[in-house]
Amino acid sequence: MTRISPGRLALGAFSCAILAILIAPILIIFLVSFTPTQMLEFPPSGFSLRWYEAYFGDAMWMAATRLSFLVAGLTAITSLVIGFAISIALVRYRFPGKTALRMLVMSPLILPKIIIAVGLYFLYVRLRILGTTGALVIAHTIIAVPYVVMIVTASLYGFDRRLEWAARSLGASPLRAIWLVTLPNLRPAILGGGLFAFVASFDDIILSLFLTRLTEPTLPRQIWVNVQQTIDPTIAAVSTFMTVISVLGLWLVALAQRRSRRSA
């Protein structure tokens, strides 16, 4: 057994405190969502599912939930298609402006989201598509593609292209070779990228705030509206639901990534 120095002990105590603070707010929301009382209380005085019933029984909350799932699902598909094309170009082609393309595609990760929201707001008002589902999907695609590109390029670099050439030499067309050989091999990356895009859309609040109608909000926007008005424990139940969806989704991404790395 090694001796533990006082410095090491202090570092451990400090780090544990930070880690505890990192998880505490999420745990608190989780526990508070089961409170039987009208008020948010911690620790809850009992256990009740009434706020989950309030959430799942409310037409407005359900409409918002459905819209969020629909937009996130569509965003996952569009950003996979666009992100996959960009990834192939970045990994397999050499052309002038490649670095610029990467910067362009990746910049929504860093650019203040409100800038993207304001710019698209101006555009959508002019095109008279503000508040439509498609318009929101497009906006979410812009912010979701970088995640797809990050995951798919990493996986493409690790892909043995000789498999594809073998298919080509056996007479497959380029598209057919990609469809039959490359895509199945990149399944973990595609799954991961799609899930990442889904969660990026599902969790977005700023673009939703600017680009949806108040009468047809996404789930985060509905939370936002309610937070301004009441401290209703229903929000804690909805928040717990949202957290479970996002954490589950991204945990699956991590699993898929680890599996693909092991098999590579």
Next chain:
Amino acid sequence: MAETMAHANDAAASAAASPAPRRLSAGRFPAFLIPVLVFYALFFGYPLARIFWQSVHGEDGFTLVGFEMFFEEPAYWMVLAYTGALGLVTLSITLVCGYAVAYWLVTMNRSWAVMLMAFVLIPFWSSGLVRTYAWMVILGRQGILNSVLLDLGIIDTPFAFIGTNTAVVLALAYYLMPYMILSLYSVMNGIDRNLMLAARSLGASPIRAFREVFLPLTRPGVLAGCYIVFMLGIGMYITPAMLGGPQQTTLPLMIAIQINEAMDWTFAAALSVILLMVTGGMQLMANRFLDFERLWGGAK
């Protein structure tokens, strides 16, 4: 090596199958990117250009009134200064705390570190809105912190935490901490720790080995973490909106107010241009220090 192999295989493939797979050769622009570029031009390039155009156009054509409004009113400069200061304070807190946590995780038993990583990843994966709402529940007038302090008899009346700088800084640092820890952890994880042992065996004290060997090697992680935290920090909208008061107005908040309440597109666009200039300036600085190919997972 890979290139020459590609060419060799190219030749073999084109001999075997027709049509010749010319697209494998380098230097040609991939045609399938054209629709993608059109998409980006319309829904990313145009909106950004539109912001610039709108910032100098009012109802009667060209105008500089948006920028004049900003530069003539010191209260607006204060908003800009507050936004930058908030970014810097958040950056310092996350750097100090994040460095300690990342170092601790990387120097411990690996299976423990993987498990403890859940404490970083679960908040990282949860929605920012939910995590900010959690701080509202904790810091609210009837929130958890107030009820604990009242029960303990430390305060007699609930304290208004919401609407203070402390609340905004705390929640922002909380939101951004996982980004910092993960940036540092990934770089620290790649450092060969035998280097530290070598320094120790050559007579360096643990502190000296850390300062002269480990610390310089973590520089890429520190720079990447600072870059991400600062950029996201100054662009953050929901944290100051939910936990701040009028004193905690940041640039993104002001932009939203101009669009939603004042309906002043010209001023909103001018403020957006100013925010873009700040982030653009930071980006130019970062370009000198950061390896973006690496940061965005491009090169292996």
